[in-house]
Amino acid sequence: MNRSEFITSAALLALMPGSMSASGLADDNLPIIKPNRLRFGDTIGLVAPAGFITGEEMQESVDSLTKLGFKVKTDPSTLNRNGYFAGTDKDRAQSLMAMFADTNVHAIMCIRGGYGAARILPMLDYTVIRNNPKALIGYSDITALHAALYKHAGLVSFHGPVGTSTYNEFSVDNFLRVVVTPRERTVFVKAQSDGDKPEHLLTTIRSGKAEGKLVGGNLSIVASLIGTAFDVSYKGCMVYLEEVGEEPYRIDRMLTQMIQAGKFEGIAGIAMGIFKNCQPKEKESGIGNSFTLIEILMDRLYHLNVPVIYGLSFGHVENKLMLPYGIKAELDTSMGTLSLTERAVM
Numbered sequence: 001m002n003r004s005e006f007i008t009s010a011a012l013l014a015l016m017p018g019s020m021s022a023s024g025l026a027d028d029n030l031p032i033i034k035p036n037r038l039r040f041g042d043t044i045g046l047v048a049p050a051g052f053i054t055g056e057e058m059q060e061s062v063d064s065l066t067k068l069g070f071k072v073k074t075d076p077s078t079l080n081r082n083g084y085f086a087g088t089d090k091d092r093a094q095s096l097m098a099m100f101a102d103t104n105v106h107a108i109m110c111i112r113g114g115y116g117a118a119r120i121l122p123m124l125d126y127t128v129i130r131n132n133p134k135a136l137i138g139y140s141d142i143t144a145l146h147a148a149l150y151k152h153a154g155l156v157s158f159h160g161p162v163g164t165s166t167y168n169e170f171s172v173d174n175f176l177r178v179v180v181t182p183r184e185r186t187v188f189v190k191a192q193s194d195g196d197k198p199e200h201l202l203t204t205i206r207s208g209k210a211e212g213k214l215v216g217g218n219l220s221i222v223a224s225l226i227g228t229a230f231d232v233s234y235k236g237c238m239v240y241l242e243e244v245g246e247e248p249y250r251i252d253r254m255l256t257q258m259i260q261a262g263k264f265e266g267i268a269g270i271a272m273g274i275f276k277n278c279q280p281k282e283k284e285s286g287i288g289n290s291f292t293l294i295e296i297l298m299d300r301l302y303h304l305n306v307p308v309i310y311g312l313s314f315g316h317v318e319n320k321l322m323l324p325y326g327i328k329a330e331l332d333t334s335m336g337t338l339s340l341t342e343r344a345v346m
Contacts, residue, residue, distance in 0.1 A: 033154050049095075084115065092116065107137065113140030117143075121229075158322055190311065193319060205308035208269065240273070252300060307331050
């Protein structure tokens with residue numbers, strides 16, 4: 001596809017039926033819908049709503065989910081490529097909507113993140129999604145989908161592994177506890193095998209205990225949604241954040257943007273995962289005399305006067321918690337725990 005075709009295609013997407021404006025769902029106060037819990041033998045649909053994938057990554061994802069005891073459905077269009085995307089915006093939106101509309105698919109997992117999920121948000125039919133609720137699972141760039149599904153369909157989705165993630169004992173156990181064998185209370189603790197690097201350590205920024213609905217995701221993505229039709233209110237909520245590959249000054253910039261945009265006003269608390277590879281890279285960036293990541297988090301978040309903890313097991317790391325977007329959770333910094341206080345699935 002040449003540049004003129006790319007621009008023409010992008011313009012046509014705004015005219016597609018089933019857009020957000022056509023759905024008429026744009027209310028933060030929509031009743032929350034929980035998807036049905038997964039059962040072994042159920043079918044999980046694989047999608048690539050952002051970056052392109054290889055055939056090997058597709059097969060790796062199929063193998064991982066099959067070993068867990070699930071059937072898998074794939075879409076050949078998922079292997080499409082358009083620059084750094086898994087096909088055109090239209091391809092990716094149609095593939096995702098097909099999985100929601102397919103009554104034989106019980107949950108949807110993203111094969112990877114990358115970049116591009118935000119581009120398809122106006123093209124999704126949130127009425128169809130609300131009428132066919134099922135768990136959508138993924139993290140990083142998939143944050144944009146979590147926010148959009150919550151705001152415009154009221155659907156609980158899951159910040160969890162993607163198809164190409166490492167399915168180790170910790171990640172599988174937390175996956176199953178949330179969507180297969182749910183309980184009224186699920187306590188999340190940090191994985192002992194996270195490592196002892198400074199960025200991996202559990203650190204209390206401000207002590208305390210609080211409860212609120214889980215919202216958030218990848219810091220870069222939540223910051224980029226500010227001012228859009230997909231920005232979610234955080235008031236009264238437990239905000240969870242993770243990041244990868246951003247230097248402390250960039251973390252500073254994004255948190256400052258969120259503070260100045262009022263995103264943290266009235267929140268219950270902040271639970272952060274592991275910000276992987278977010279140490280200073282002064283020779284590359286030219287930013288000298290850098291603060292450390294923890295110094296930035298302390299400077300930007302301590303004054304919010306709510307419980308804040310860093311280093312829980314989620315983000316761009318092997319050990320992954322399964323965080324349901326829109327479900328009540330309790331943070332206890334003295335115990336180092338984040339607990340779901342209701343079931344995330346029916």
